[in-house]
Amino acid sequence: MAVTARDVAQAAGVSQRTVSDVVNLPGRVGAETRKRVQAVIDELGYRPNPHARGLRNNRSGLIALVVPELDVPYFSDLARCLIPELTKRSLTLVVDQTNGDPERERAVLTGGAVSSTFDGVLLNALNLTAADVEAAAATQPIVLLGERDYGASADHVAIDGTEAAYAATRHLIERGCTRIGAIGRQARSTGTAKQRVDGFTRAMHEAGLDPNRYMAEGEYDRASGAAVMGEMLDAGDPPDGVFCFNDLMALGAMRAAWDRGVDIPRDLAVVGFDDIEDGRYAMRSLTTVAPDKEAIAREAVAMLVERVAGHVGPGRRVRAGFELIVRESSGPA
Template structure:
């Protein structure tokens, strides 16, 4: 079967080759009617752009990186799927890497080392990187930051409002009439910004009702894994002051671990202890009981991150300073509370 060329599409649509190129490359300066004719011709002829040639001409690799702390944490693997899908819409091949939260690895990927030159841009969810580390970065490919580790930097940043999300989760448990609401997942150290924001939301929800917080019900965990949640729940059940009647876990894996401990101790969910998680991972939807959770909109997070990265890359490829795509900005993705069986939904 003969390869379909730009010229073939142009002849079918009755336009110039340049116009077809503008449509295929997503440039805005094309009339809507013309764009529709070109897109129809592209579909009818089955035209596929030569991405390798296009990227070579632009001085690009056609690859962007998504760098996360842990791929075996389902939130990050589900986010990676969303970023890959969004990147495909923009013609990017998305390469996934994980850092295990190691400072040297994060620095290597965005500041120096062979990997830094492989990608046209990087989307990074840092765990250990600091603002001082980013201050060492000079030039390099465009960078978009995810999460809460570095909220103020010269780079675009996409996150959710963790304080408001944790407030909503805690408020839901208080609305159920629960009076001893525990919190599992606090991380009171330098790299625990996300957890600290969720603890603030937990405290704010109590304060809004004039309720004192029993600090012994706030349990810190080193990581957000099932084993951490199971151990934290065991500690809460064994505490001298008596067990909680509800628990807000800072991610779904912690919640699933807590559920396991509760069930093995013979407690009923939600009758004895109501449980709320965070992240809305697939495992929570199919757990028994199904898990009430805060659901960050991963699709929106992915879209915002890829769109901002693409805009920065496009500005740089045109010979302009990537900063001409606009000043660094904060982008907030929505979240919602999904009520399921673990709180009586």
Template sequence: MAATLGDVAARAGVSIKTVSNVVNGTGRVGAATRQRVEQVIDELGYRPNVSARSLRRGRSGVIALAVPQIGNPYFAELAELIVKSAESYGWTVLVDQTDANPERERLVLQGIRSQLIDGLLFVPGRLTADDFAARTDTTPMVLLGERLTRVADRVAIDSYAAGRAATEHLIDLGRKRIAVIGATPSGDAVSRGRYEGYYDALVAAGLRPAARLVRSQERWRQDKGVEAVEHLLALSRPPDALFCSNDLLAHGALRALFDNGVRVPEDVAVVGIDDIAANRYTRPSLTSIAPDKQHIAETAVGLLADRLKGSFSSAPREFVAGFHLEVRESTGG
């Protein structure tokens, strides 16, 4: 049977109130008494009843982060920064994976764990405006990404500007046949934004966008990058540059180019987006659009803290995080 607060008090020879003060970090407890109580807590294996404490305080000290894929390095790196930022508020972060499955995302949205958490940071992949309009859970929420706007506080980079900057870098290198992998004009907001940035950069440079150089991919993974490059290399006039909509696609593209004896960047220059840590160690190292992940994490956590404090009851707020181009060997850096 699990040890109780009373068991700890009896063994330590103190009142239940004193044990409660030690556990919760409240009240005045002498150093010797605190040490004795903590020793008994360890001996008995006492664990506080989080649910009961939440009812008393109205807070659990836990927030949730829901992402499509924990194994995606971008989300893993962002989660690490969010955890560190949340620590400054004394929060623990519960990380959930939705696999971009609409049903699982709706469960997150409708508060399947609302009794455990104070707030939610959410990267939706498949939800619609109607899904958000049907939300009945009142847990404070901040969205990460550009898929939906004006339904909650939101933090994102400008995908259009990022796609345009990546493409303009390739144009500045003198490349004329620039393919795009992943992004598509018929995709979600992120995909459309990156494609439109690519398209407008070509038009502004007097280059003709070619449908044969657009390889849309629903899943932005390494294997899809390989698949896209195999198709592009089979064209009568293959591309001399690749704009990949994320770094995982770019990693797959680099592998396929290597396997086919194509030199990077001499024959084909490659740019990705996300600037994950692994980019420094690919061969060649990958040029990438680097979002300010630190700013994204700190802003998102700060927005959630505002909502939890009741500081804002206004309409949803939107923040656009900055980015820069990190030039490496895949474009001659």
């Protein structure tokens, strides 16, 4: 038979109301009592009924992950890491896709079609203003994701995108590349792309190389990587190394090189970003920056759950780690 709040209350020597508060409003319960009751909850395996919980305190048990595109492997990898973190707290992940549409991103945050449904939001937004984010974070639990400066005081988990781009570029330089390209700059970016451009530029300047010689815009998908790489290779005096700002563009770039008989890594070394599985099985396995997705998921959920439980205070910034994984695409020729 399922363990009830009454069972927990009896075993812990507290009222059912206290058990309910520990589950739903832990900030209201003293630290010692909270600890004792939580220990009994864990020991008995008590799982609060989310429907009853919703009726009592207007919570749904649902956490939204709001991302620009669901079928980008980085986001589905991240969702896969988030699910166990949420499941052990009896929370369910809802994935909502915005296509980077600022109206839709705003709608999720401002009591539009869906926001009343969620207890909290993990937000990776492309086009929100700092004011949008500040206003939303003031009224509901939000944790921001992604290597960009939202310019807002809200909890935020990300790796250091500038350092990661610097490491990727240093690797190409140390390998002996001298004509190094970068694919993925964006015309008006204050976000992910800007950090990657900054890290790339710093490493190139330090090595006395021109960062702008082979710097190109890109759309973060395979088709764009293939098209941009194709143009670079067809233009004459092609690069001998390229840092693509995500793995999808790197995979497209490798395909374009392959189509032109350019040997990877002998004629062209390629580095990506994200460490998606696809890159591990490419015909030349892909060197890439691997963000610590488990850490991102763990830290983001921990902070969000604290906000849901009533924590107030200024936004916190957590840096997750990353690793440069060297594979065939930039290995020995």
